[in-house]
Amino acid sequence: MEPGCSATTVREVREAPGGWRGLVARAMARSLTTFVVPDARMAREAGIDLAAAGLQPVATPRHASVLLVIGDVPPGLADAVTVVYAQMPRPRTVLALGTQMTGLLPAANITVPLNQKGLERGVAQVRARISSQPEASADDVFTAQVLDAADDDDGGMDKGEMHHHEGNDGEHGDEDDDATNPHAGHDMDDSAIDDGDGSMDHGDMDHDMMGGGGMSMVSMTQDLPRSPDGLPMEWSEVAFGPLFPGLPAGLASTLTLDGDTVVDALSSGAMDRAILSSLPGPVASFPDRLVAVDPLAPVAYRILAMKALANVNGASIFPPANVPWVAACERERAASHLGWLAGFGELLGYDWMAAQAAALHLALVRAPDISSIKAIRPDVDRFLRDMSRNPMLRLRLAGIGTLDPGSEASGPVARGSGKRGDARNDDHSSVEAGFYPIVQDAGDVLARFRVRLAEISLSLDMVAGAETLSLPDLSVQADFRGTGWAVVETPRGSATLQIDVQDGHVRTAHVDAPSAVHAKLVSQVVDQAELADALIGIASLDLSPWEMDG
Amino acid sequence: MIVIIVVMSLLIATYVVAVLEAWVATGHLRPAGPLMSGMALLGRESIIPRQPDRLFFEIAPPLLLLAAVGAAMVLPLAPDVVVIDLATGGLFVNAAWVYVLVALIMAGWGPDGAYAMVAGWRFLAQLVAYSMLIVMPITAVAMRAESLSMTTIVQSQVGSWNVVTQPLGFLLFWLAAMAACFLPPFDHPLAPAEVAGGVTAEYTGVRLLVFRLGRLLLIVTLAIAVVVFFLGGWHGPWLPAWAWTATKTLAVVAVMLVTGRFLPRLRSEHLMAWSWKLGVPLALANILWTGITLWMVDR
Numbered sequence: 001m002e003p004g005c006s007a008t009t010v011r012e013v014r015e016a017p018g019g020w021r022g023l024v025a026r027a028m029a030r031s032l033t034t035f036v037v038p039d040a041r042m043a044r045e046a047g048i049d050l051a052a053a054g055l056q057p058v059a060t061p062r063h064a065s066v067l068l069v070i071g072d073v074p075p076g077l078a079d080a081v082t083v084v085y086a087q088m089p090r091p092r093t094v095l096a097l098g099t100q101m102t103g104l105l106p107a108a109n110i111t112v113p114l115n116q117k118g119l120e121r122g123v124a125q126v127r128a129r130i131s132s133q134p135e136a137s138a139d140d141v142f143t144a145q146v147l148d149a150a151d152d153d154d155g156g157m158d159k160g161e162m163h164h165h166e167g168n169d170g171e172h173g174d175e176d177d178d179a180t181n182p183h184a185g186h187d188m189d190d191s192a193i194d195d196g197d198g199s200m201d202h203g204d205m206d207h208d209m210m211g212g213g214g215m216s217m218v219s220m221t222q223d224l225p226r227s228p229d230g231l232p233m234e235w236s237e238v239a240f241g242p243l244f245p246g247l248p249a250g251l252a253s254t255l256t257l258d259g260d261t262v263v264d265a266l267s268s269g270a271m272d273r274a275i276l277s278s279l280p281g282p283v284a285s286f287p288d289r290l291v292a293v294d295p296l297a298p299v300a301y302r303i304l305a306m307k308a309l310a311n312v313n314g315a316s317i318f319p320p321a322n323v324p325w326v327a328a329c330e331r332e333r334a335a336s337h338l339g340w341l342a343g344f345g346e347l348l349g350y351d352w353m354a355a356q357a358a359a360l361h362l363a364l365v366r367a368p369d370i371s372s373i374k375a376i377r378p379d380v381d382r383f384l385r386d387m388s389r390n391p392m393l394r395l396r397l398a399g400i401g402t403l404d405p406g407s408e409a410s411g412p413v414a415r416g417s418g419k420r421g422d423a424r425n426d427d428h429s430s431v432e433a434g435f436y437p438i439v440q441d442a443g444d445v446l447a448r449f450r451v452r453l454a455e456i457s458l459s460l461d462m463v464a465g466a467e468t469l470s471l472p473d474l475s476v477q478a479d480f481r482g483t484g485w486a487v488v489e490t491p492r493g494s495a496t497l498q499i500d501v502q503d504g505h506v507r508t509a510h511v512d513a514p515s516a517v518h519a520k521l522v523s524q525v526v527d528q529a530e531l532a533d534a535l536i537g538i539a540s541l542d543l544s545p546w547e548m549d550g
Numbered sequence: 551m552i553v554i555i556v557v558m559s560l561l562i563a564t565y566v567v568a569v570l571e572a573w574v575a576t577g578h579l580r581p582a583g584p585l586m587s588g589m590a591l592l593g594r595e596s597i598i599p600r601q602p603d604r605l606f607f608e609i610a611p612p613l614l615l616l617a618a619v620g621a622a623m624v625l626p627l628a629p630d631v632v633v634i635d636l637a638t639g640g641l642f643v644n645a646a647w648v649y650v651l652v653a654l655i656m657a658g659w660g661p662d663g664a665y666a667m668v669a670g671w672r673f674l675a676q677l678v679a680y681s682m683l684i685v686m687p688i689t690a691v692a693m694r695a696e697s698l699s700m701t702t703i704v705q706s707q708v709g710s711w712n713v714v715t716q717p718l719g720f721l722l723f724w725l726a727a728m729a730a731c732f733l734p735p736f737d738h739p740l741a742p743a744e745v746a747g748g749v750t751a752e753y754t755g756v757r758l759l760v761f762r763l764g765r766l767l768l769i770v771t772l773a774i775a776v777v778v779f780f781l782g783g784w785h786g787p788w789l790p791a792w793a794w795t796a797t798k799t800l801a802v803v804a805v806m807l808v809t810g811r812f813l814p815r816l817r818s819e820h821l822m823a824w825s826w827k828l829g830v831p832l833a834l835a836n837i838l839w840t841g842i843t844l845w846m847v848d849r
Contacts (some may be wrong), residue, residue: 027589051576059742060751062597065590089595089754238664246743260668260675260818347743349734349815351575397816478613530818531668532744 028065028091031128032056035064035088037081038249041339042295043070044362046114048097059245061087066126067106068094071114071295076270076550077250080191080242081145082106082489086144094124106142126269132444196238225258228528233259242270242545245349248536250545253538255526262526263532267519269548279509283309283480286506290497293511294546299332299471300490306474308497312484326433327466329488331373335364336491337452338380340542341387344449347539356383373463380460383477384453397446401537403524404443411493412455413541415439416448421547423489433462445540452542480504492542513547556633558719560622563796564766567803571766574807588759596755599661607660610749611757612765620646621771626670626701628784639700640688640744643775645683647730650768651677654739654749657761661752669748671826673739675818676729679825680736686833687719690840691779711782717844718836720780722829727772727806729821731765734810741815773802 034055036043043050048070050057058064061084073081085094085106094106098114101107110125112118224232241252250270250358255262275292287305290297303325338361345354367373387393405414414421418441424430425437440447454516463469480501487496493514500508518541525537568584599607614802624646626632629792636642636673651674660669692698694715695706713720729736777783777798784791788800 024589024593027586028593029586031583031590055575058747060747062752062754063747063750065594088598089597091594236664238668245746257664257668260671343743349737349741349743350813351811353814355577393816395820396817491658532738532741532815532818535744 010254012293023116023530025131029130032066032123032126032130032167033058033062033064034066034068034268035084035093035243036068036070037084037243038070038077039243039245039343040358041343041361042249043068044339044342045296045335045356046097047362047366048114048116048119049362050119053116053123061085062089064088065092065130067092067094069094069099069101069108071097072099073101074250074270074546075272075274076420076545077242079144080252082142082144083147084243086142086147090140091130091133092140092443093126095119095126097122100286105145136461203385226256227261227263231259235263239541240535246343246546247538248343248543249541251538251548252297252545252550253522255531255534262529262531265526265538266520267392267522267538267543267548268550269515269519269543269545270344271546271549276511279511280506283501283504283506286499286509287474290509290511294490294513294544296544296546297332297336297490297492297495300488300495302471304486304488304490304495304497307486307488307500308484308499309474310484311486312480312482312501313500323470326427326429327370327463327469329461331364333489333491334380334456334459334463335361337456338364339533340491342450344536344539347536348393350393353393354388370463370466370469373460377460377464380456384457388450388453393449394446397444397449397536399446400529401445401448401525401540402443403521403537405480409493409515409521410514411489411542412448412451413493413514413518413521416451417441417443420495423487423494430438430462430496433465445536448542449542460530467515492544492547493518513544515544515547516549518543519548552631553633553658555631556622556627557633558794559627559796560767560770563770563799564763567766567769568798570800570804571807574811588763591755591759591762594755596757597752597760599663599752601662603656603660603662605660606656608757609614610653611655611753611760613649613656615760615767616764617646617649617653618764618767618771620649620751623828624700624776625771625774625784627774627795629701631642631792632701635699636699640667640692640698640703640779643700643771644656644685644688647768647772648677648681650730653764657749657753658739663752665745665747665751666749669739669741669745669751672745672818673732673749676732676736676738676821679821679829683722683825683829683833684730685717686830686837687723687726690716690719690833690837693837693840694844695814699816700778704778704785707782707785711785713782716780716836716840718839720776722744722833722836723779724776724806727776728810731769731772733769733806735812735813735816736821737815738818744815769803769806771801773799773806776802809831 008192032055034050034057036050036057040050040057041480050068055066055068061067065088067081067085067088082105085092092109093110095099096108096111097119098112099108099280100111109129110122112122112125144445154195225235226232236257237254238257239252239254241247242250244251244253247253251267252269253265253267256264272292275289279286279289281289287302288308290301290305293301303332306325320517337359342354342357342361345357346352348354360376360383363376364373365381367376403413403417405419406416407419409419410421410423418439420437420439422437424435427435435458438451438458440450481503483495483500485498490513495514496512498508498510499506521539521541522543525541565584569579572583573579598604608627621643623633624636624642626635654673655670658666658668658673660666691703691712694712695703697703697706732739738748739745740750747749750758750761757792772809774795777795781798781802784795786794
């Protein structure tokens with residue numbers, strides 16, 4: 001038994017059934033569909049290739065047979081994960097990579113280390129488990145507690161209210177009025193709905209309207225809100241997230257839909273306040289603590305911590321030359337933009353673009369040194385050329401999601417609207433490595449898209465000219481004290497850090513993250529946009545939900 | 551007997567299309583893939599949402615299948631291999647395909663979920679865009695054949711196929727056919743990242759299997775219609791008639807699937823605008839063009 005790998009216990013393994021049930025069991029074991037938590041981008045960031053392991057990702061938990069959990073589930077996502085699991089049809093399996101999922105329902109059925117080999121081993125165990133116990137197990141009854149709690153609160157069907165319903169109840173009886181007819185064989189009907197990922201049913205379909213048989217349309221619709229085109233339509237509040245397939249995992253948006261036009265949006269993230277309050281502590285481990293703030297940009301935050309420490313009054317904790325930082329930071333930027341492109345391609349329904357970007361993202365994440373990055377450079381260049389010349393993308397993206405970013409925005413969001421602000425402008429070593437700000441003027445989705453494409457190319461140029469990808473080590477003296485400030489250009493925008501150090505301990509640390517500012521732009525981007533355009537606009541902001549308040 | 555041959559051919563074609571679709575999407579050719587997925591779906595739990603419109607929820611997948619079957623009943627696969635040789639076949643297929651809309655609206659409304667509902671409405675908007683572009687090219691084709699009977703339409707293409715004499719109609723019908731079976735770039739009702747699976751989001755188990763089967767059969771019937779109306783049906787040298795129909799149909803489906811992979815989903819606004827401002831005038835021009843050429847040939 002290898003460490004980190006849990007065995008299926010003896011009592012769970014039964015004789016593989018024969019005959020028709022055996023055939024179905026083997027078929028289920030061979031077609032594994034998976035819902036990835038948090039999302040496919042985080043899987044690639046961890047160096048995981050789902051297709052190579054034989055898993056097919058799907059967009060809705062209803063079509064999934066395996067719940068794939070990558071790393072520890074952040075507290076902000078715990079409820080959503082329970083809802084997703086409750087929605088999955090049985091037989092279902094939870095495959096956890098690199099986490100024990102302790103104290104979190106649902107418990108992991110199979111746990112493996114967080115790498116490609118671990119995943120492949122885990123998939124083999126999943127297949128064995130499904131082949132041997134194919135039927136929806138009567139023991140596998142799961143209700144999502146967050147939905148039970150919400151259900152107790154609401155009474156009737158008021159317009160615009162969120163309705164939550166229970167998870168699968170199995171055959172153990174429930175107090176619903178709907179009768180359940182358990183069918184023989186494999187099917188088990190449940191009277192359960194879960195509009196999951198938190199989605200909303202259109203409970204605001206009013207029952208009031210049914211009663212008024214003789215009312216005119218004018219009087220029936222006089223109290224309905226009107227959109228700018230004057231048509232009174234039903235408004236629904238629909239939740240998109242936090243595990244919605246087209247948006248970053250952790251981003252919970254509630255869009256108010258007027259037909260299929262979005263009139264308002266409220267977004268919240270999945271920031272873990274406990275991480276921020278645990279930042280004070282020993283200086284030597286401070287960068288490790290700061291990295292936990294945003295798992296999507298660990299290198300940038302590590303560099304931020306080290307720079308802030310280096311700038312503390314009177315300290316000289318490592319040599320002033322910071323060229324080694326540039327290569328690591330720019331490699332992360334290129335990888336982040338490629339990962340974003342893959343998700344964006346899926347949102348656009350552009351499978352070829354999504355597949356290529358995902359492959360390049362994975363290759364860049366896995367590249368161990370600068371020469372391997374140079375080796376994949378021709379493929380990246382070809383891809384970027386195809387994307388920037390693509391007339392269909394231009395048609396699709398031009399003119400939507402136009403915004404005025406305001407003075408606080410940074411990153412590609414600001415640079416796509418003509419603002420030249422970039423933390424690297426003042427960084428001598430970045431400029432020496434070849435940096436120049438990439439700016440587009442239009443302020444729409446196409447402009448931000450083009451900025452990111454060009455930044456990938458520029459970042460890889462800067463990496464190619466460097467000597468090493470690794471970061472310098474941190475060494476600290478015991479009587480180190482003072483205040484320090486630093487700014488770093490993360491892939492999403494400028495992040496600043498203010499720290500106060502005394503006696504070798506960080507006393508206070510204040511982080512300003514770019515996504516917290518950009519979250520305020522969401523309502524601008526979606527205003528009166530058709531649903532697809534609104535989602536594309538939100539995705540074009542490249543928000544990191546871990547930096548946004550929940 | 552004919553019925554059995556037609557049904558078997560359609561089932562085989564549906565299976566091959568499923569293999570092709572998976573091949574285009576994943577890059578791996580898995581001949582046993584659809585069989586495994588189908589059986590896997592049979593083994594999974596069927597979940598009923600809590601407050602569905604039960605009638606719509608249950609009827610939608612079989613209705614989609616029936617719409618496709620209805621269209622398939624009048625499509626000729628070879629000179630005498632057609633289940634019902636309707637004199638108004640060209641009209642009937644269109645009527646059958648309209649039930650796809652009914653099925654998708656039901657699938658959207660039934661589960662009582664927001665994503666499915668929005669996806670259903672999106673298909674309604676899509677139908678408003680493509681439906682004229684299905685009917686008008688059929689009109690032009692029927693003008694040449696001087697009949698709406700599908701067999702006569704194929705026989706009228708002995709000298710030259712309609713793709714050569716009515717290229718505009720062919721292009722418009724092709725695009726409208728892709729929209730009618732909601733293949734990418736027209737897959738608004740199913741968009742995985744925009745509406746989380748859309749109309750199929752809440753279906754599991756057998757119902758999902760029936761829905762997917764219905765959609766595949768719909769793709770096959772639309773491809774056969776393209777072949778019958780524009781690509782000369784079963785005409786061709788050396789090979790027997792059924793082989794030509796099969797080859798042409800699969801070629802049409804392959805091209806449709808491949809082009810979808812390389813195009814982003816069309817914006818709803820563009821779909822509407824281009825269909826009505828560009829597509830309909832072009833379809834009318836096509837009819838005019840066909841009329842003129844037929845008149846000149848007559849003289």
